Amino acid sequence: MPIYLDHAATTPLRPEARDAWLAATESAGNASSIHGAGQSARRLLEESRERLAAVVDADPIEVVFTSGGTEAVNLALKGLWWARRTDAATVVLPDGEHHATLDAVSWLETQGARVRPVALDEWARIRPAAFAEALPGGALATALVANNEAGTVNDAPALAASAAASDVPLHLDAVAAFGHVPVSFRRWRGDASGRSGLVAMSVSAHKIGGPAGVGSLVVSRSAEVSALIHGGGQQRRLRAGTEDVAGAAAFAVAAELAAGEREAEAARLGALRDRLVRGIHDTIPGAELLGDPADRVPGNAHVLFPGASGETLLFLLDRAGIAVSTGSACQAGVPEPSHVVLAMGRTDAEARQVLRFTLGRTTVDGDVAELLAVLPGAVERARAATRR
Secondary structure (H helix, E strand, O other), X not given: OOEEXXXXXXXXXXXXXXXXXHHHHOXXXXXXXXXXXXXXXXXXXXXXXXXXXXXXXXXXXXXXXXXXXXXXXXXXXXXXXXXXXXXXXXXXXXXXXXXHHHHHHHHHHHOOOEEEEEOEXXXXXXXXXXXXXXXXXXXXXXXXXXXXXXXXXXXXXXXXXXXXXXXXXXXXXXXXXXXXXXXXXXXXXXXXXXXXXXXXXXXXXXXXXXXXXXXXXXXXXXXXOOOOOOOOOOHHHOOOOOOOHHHHHHHHHHHHHHHHHHHHHHHHHHHHHHHHHHHHHHHOOOOEEEOOOOOEOOOEEEEEOOOOOHHHHHHHHHHOOEEOEOOOHHHOOOOOOOHHHHHOOOOOOHHHOEEEEEOOOOOOHHHHHHHHHHHHHHHHHHHHHHHO
């Protein structure tokens, strides 16, 4: 059986989420229709919204369903930009963000936005003080709750508090964090009011065992956000179009299950990850764990293998039946150095010599043992190929 260690890219669909999706598809009805079938769909949609809101700790009206994390990020950044104060044109952007954010902000630059970068430290962490220093006068700010490559978990409450203090609206990308570390929209927003502080947070279903193509942007009641998609009045007029009721139902089930098992899974996956990291250190000279050694997503091991091409290692492990990645799946197949590793102060060569191992709920002891049995030989072969 193939060994799957790329759960940060996507994780297997939970049977319960699949069953919820199938059950919802058996009923006809558009949730915007006023007849009985439509109202039945509406009830299931709103029940799903309430269930997801309870998991992210927000009001149901604040949950806007989207087609995934990328759309949620785009709605947040472009929507906040279009609704900004006319005298503000700066986007506060930490280095090392996901490409959904980087590419959306690059597009905003064509619309007149000016980027104010915030450097990461050597652990891929956003320093709260540096973030706060960059905020004054900003039109909007964004930040990852957890870095999707290095696994480092940032201080979300501190970032949100500094945004509120500077009267800047903040979007938090929680896609890599949701279901793996505590996430609370209400607590992180704190006593911020109006359009400042944390006003939007993106999450995605397929990272926690829900279906791909479903996500959500949690939007504060008082946020000023313009719609990205027009054509109807659905979801507070923030996201037009017929809602994916089945996807919402499956997402809600997956979110509840992930929340219920989070603490136990964090302990289990953290132990497996530590075993993997120890095994790598004991058998592969020079290998180095990147990212924060403590404040990280439990199942993430982001490792630098000096002298070995990450792409070559990925190919060799895939030939051995083990699926891993060199970084974000959104950049898979693009032979570029990891921008996250570069943001950590590493060289271009080092940024091409990393692998990301991400464990999930289907990962067992034997998977780690098999990887550790195969990996030293793969690294040696990759290093030999590099020396030629």
